[in-house]
Amino acid sequence: MSKLEKQKNTLPFIQLILFLAIIIIVQYKLFMLAFTVLAIFIIYSAITGKQKRVFLWMLAGYTIGYVIFLFGDRLIELLPFHINILMILSRMLLLIPIIIMMYIAYKFNEKMNFYWTKPNWQAKISFPFIWTGFHSISIKLFLIIAISINIISFFPFILQMSHQLSTFFILFLLLFSSINAILEEILWRGIILTRLVDLAGEKTALLISSFAFGLSHLILGYSFLTCMLFSIGGIFYAGMTIRSGSIYPAIIWHFIFNILMIASGLIPFIN
Template sequence: MKQNDYQGNFLSLLFIVLVYFFTRNYYSPFFWGILGLLLLLVFLKEENRLFAWVVISFFGGNFIVIYLDKFIGGMVEDPFFRVIINQILFTIPILSMCYVIKQFNKRLSFFLKKPESFSILYIVLLFIITGFLLLYFIKDGFDVFFSLFTFSLIHATVQEVIWRGILLTQMIKITSETRAILFTSLAFSVNTTLFGFSTAVLLIYLILGWIFGFLTTKYKSILPAILVHWVVLLFSSLNGWIQLPIL
């Protein structure tokens, strides 16, 4: 295995560990890990050094989101608007990572474009979504539908841009497509434990992350992953598996 492969695998695994420390509020080992990553920069090849800076900018952007969310939360009382604003704030880590990538004069993503091929999947998902929405219209009315529709769409879009659009692209450059899907899926699943650890939820999001990553690399676009992510979130909300404080 090449040195570049060793470096890429190590940085990818370090990213997963840092995500775990960050979501569990283990800030002491987290900052030691970031410090170690900064010290390693001088020994890394360019692509690996870029990924290291992307990781640092990812966490920096997330820290800004946390503090801005607390600040805005004290001024916004409506739970729906507060949750929507929180999701929009995640454009901050997106912009910070994009800025770093542009500073290296590299391409932002392989996947921020239309799918290369059309699939029956889109038609099937369209029918499923339409069925869910019709049932929900009848059951709870337009206000509930609009709230869930808006939140789910924004959340799915933002998360897929972060995890599959940017992080998966950068990880493919330093490892391989298969390993990048696995590593980003692991980090994605660990990141969902931000509000509490559950082995079952961890495994579910690990599988979902793999599916989203597979769809993204297969169709060379994050649009299928956004669509599936959106449907999963709507379905989970309709069945009460996920309680969203937006109503």
């Protein structure tokens, strides 16, 4: 194998490590370090193919978008609105990295999202390893079982809450849950998963994107253990997306999960 061939085989794995490193660095708001590392790799990748460069530019777009997201979040806190409205506006800022990354994909003439199609509900997914396991069922049945388990798990905590079913509470419940689910899934199981699949294949992309998804919650104040639980959830979100060929099953599950978190008080609603 020639030196150039070894470089082509090694570069995707280096970029995967870089991806995780940038996600962690951004969580700790070390943006100058993130941009410096990215600039070095972008210059280095100038001698490689287009597909190698597009991933680095998409990662740079994510980092830029996240910086703007955090800056916008601070500005939103200054607005004279109720805190629950501010929480909804904050989640809408996820549009910023999404738009930037979509624009970069467009400039490179790359498909923005492999999974923005009608789902194959009869496609099979296995437990616990998506492609293999002790049992395989359809995406539809898997989704019904997963949501049922979530409802049963959250039900004791929901009973302890004393929310009044006001119009404001219901609006917050629906708006926050839908906006957060749709935008996070477009970003993580849409754009980012697409680029990782293109770079390293489905199985590697599933694991790396899910681990990074969990880590991305560190900046929100969640513990590392909780973030790893989010990563496990991300594995099944990504698994459903890849096996069904669509992002919609993950959006539905994510939406219901957000509703349960609000109803149980894990995502706070302030009366």
